[in-house]
Amino acid sequence: MKVLVIGPGGREHAIVRSLQADPYVTEVHAAPGNAGIAQDVPVHAVDAQDPGAVVELARGLEAGLVVVGPEAPLAAGVSDALREAGFPVFGPSRAAAQLEASKAFAKEVMAEAGVPTAMARVAADTAEAADALDSFGAPYVVKDDGLAAGKGVVVTEDRAEALAHAEACFAAGGTVVVEEFLDGPEVSLFVISDGTHAVPLAPAQDFKRIFDGDEGPNTGGMGAYTPLEWLPEGFVDEVVERVALPTIREMAHRGTPFVGVLYCGLALTRRGVRVIEFNARFGDPETQPVLARLKTPLGRLLLAAATGGLDDADQLAWRPETAVGVVLASAGYPDAPRKGDVVSGLDEAAALDGVSVLHAGTAADADGRIVTAGGRVLAVVGLGPDLRAARATAYDGVARISWDGAQYRRDIAQKAAEGGIAVPDPSRGRHAADAGRPAAAPLGASQGGSADASAENETEVR
Ligand code: AMP
Numbered sequence: 001m002k003v004l005v006i007g008p009g010g011r012e013h014a015i016v017r018s019l020q021a022d023p024y025v026t027e028v029h030a031a032p033g034n035a036g037i038a039q040d041v042p043v044h045a046v047d048a049q050d051p052g053a054v055v056e057l058a059r060g061l062e063a064g065l066v067v068v069g070p071e072a073p074l075a076a077g078v079s080d081a082l083r084e085a086g087f088p089v090f091g092p093s094r095a096a097a098q099l100e101a102s103k104a105f106a107k108e109v110m111a112e113a114g115v116p117t118a119m120a121r122v123a124a125d126t127a128e129a130a131d132a133l134d135s136f137g138a139p140y141v142v143k144d145d146g147l148a149a150g151k152g153v154v155v156t157e158d159r160a161e162a163l164a165h166a167e168a169c170f171a172a173g174g175t176v177v178v179e180e181f182l183d184g185p186e187v188s189l190f191v192i193s194d195g196t197h198a199v200p201l202a203p204a205q206d207f208k209r210i211f212d213g214d215e216g217p218n219t220g221g222m223g224a225y226t227p228l229e230w231l232p233e234g235f236v237d238e239v240v241e242r243v244a245l246p247t248i249r250e251m252a253h254r255g256t257p258f259v260g261v262l263y264c265g266l267a268l269t270r271r272g273v274r275v276i277e278f279n280a281r282f283g284d285p286e287t288q289p290v291l292a293r294l295k296t297p298l299g300r301l302l303l304a305a306a307t308g309g310l311d312d313a314d315q316l317a318w319r320p321e322t323a324v325g326v327v328l329a330s331a332g333y334p335d336a337p338r339k340g341d342v343v344s345g346l347d348e349a350a351a352l353d354g355v356s357v358l359h360a361g362t363a364a365d366a367d368g369r370i371v372t373a374g375g376r377v378l379a380v381v382g383l384g385p386d387l388r389a390a391r392a393t394a395y396d397g398v399a400r401i402s403w404d405g406a407q408y409r410r411d412i413a414q415k416a417a418e419g420g421i422a423v424p425d426p427s428r429g430r431h432a433a434d435a436g437r438p439a440a441a442p443l444g445a446s447q448g449g450s451a452d453a454s455a456e457n458e459t460e461v462r
């Protein structure tokens, strides 16, 4: 099978690497890719958001599967055009991708499907926003309703700042969603669907803020690790049953089946699990460590999803190691990323045992040197027998790489490695993390116990 991967980022580089490792996949191509992807597979300078151009490329390559990575081509209807032209596509239609492209739409689907999420109100002007802010109280959460690459959300104690963000969104012609604040650790769970069935990947945790200690503005994500040893037993099953499957059924019921990855962004609150957001694609950078552990051949899995061939009982196989991914970003990210800084040390980092270097915003200059070409430039993934070892390996790789103004967080997965993450467990009135249970519970397998967590978990969308 020949596979075409659409997108320019680190997520796509990780997908390309995993596809190359699948014996069923004969050839991998990417468009537009980046300088790192171009070192691994042929890349094609096609606009990923131009449905006609992508179809033409897929025809020319006689692709047996097209994997659409980022949200923008999904929202532009690239999957629809490919499907109409007869290609198996991994990635939802434009209509189904609304689960990510419109936060208000996602809230409506969750309400209909009975999926637990934060209480929220849509506001279209300053008075409505102010009213919603006061009804929920501080900390305030204001989200741009449209696509904003993870940067459209402001969470703040400062009412004036919250209102200013809403007003900026209105000035740009948009609406906002004002939400109740969810506290508790966050988890990203990717669920693969063929429109009917749900197959979960291993849960990961992402680090959204730019600076150590979760300080500074939100970014697309500065690092991630997997698996999450501190999760309660049965967590993955619970999310599949209470979040993913009801959403997938609701989308099918609406005549817009969801085929691709339903990215469930979750908060583990005192009152149980809540959806923070849905995305309609693999997360970036979570995909880099998640796929580093996946043993199941990726091409076959994504083809099964694209062609309606999944089963709810499908179990994926995982390497026993832990994976930690650290993002290196350019000077000025997230506000004004600087381009053109020369990157050094890539080969030394990649030569280390257990390290892989995945490119995102990179380009080759006229002399063939790798230079920064975007906000998030690279992800360095380290694999190790446990979190401490995987962190040490990843940061060993990071230490070899440099450019002028490079930024990265020093504390990716640190709290978890030090045993510092506690999950409020509403059904048992104690912290699940205190149970000291072994980490290697089979993911996605029925683990019994807490799946029926709590009667308090009623949907709260209003
Ligand atoms: P989103 O784009 O919806 O994923 O939001 C980006 C980030 O903002 C999330 O990963 C959270 O860290 C934070 N966030 C979003 N919604 C909430 C909420 N209701 N309560 C607390 N934090 C939130």
Ligand code: GLY
Binding pocket: 150, 206, 220, 221, 279, 282, 283, 284, 285, 286
């Ligand atoms: N890492 C967050 C996202 O992909 O949206």
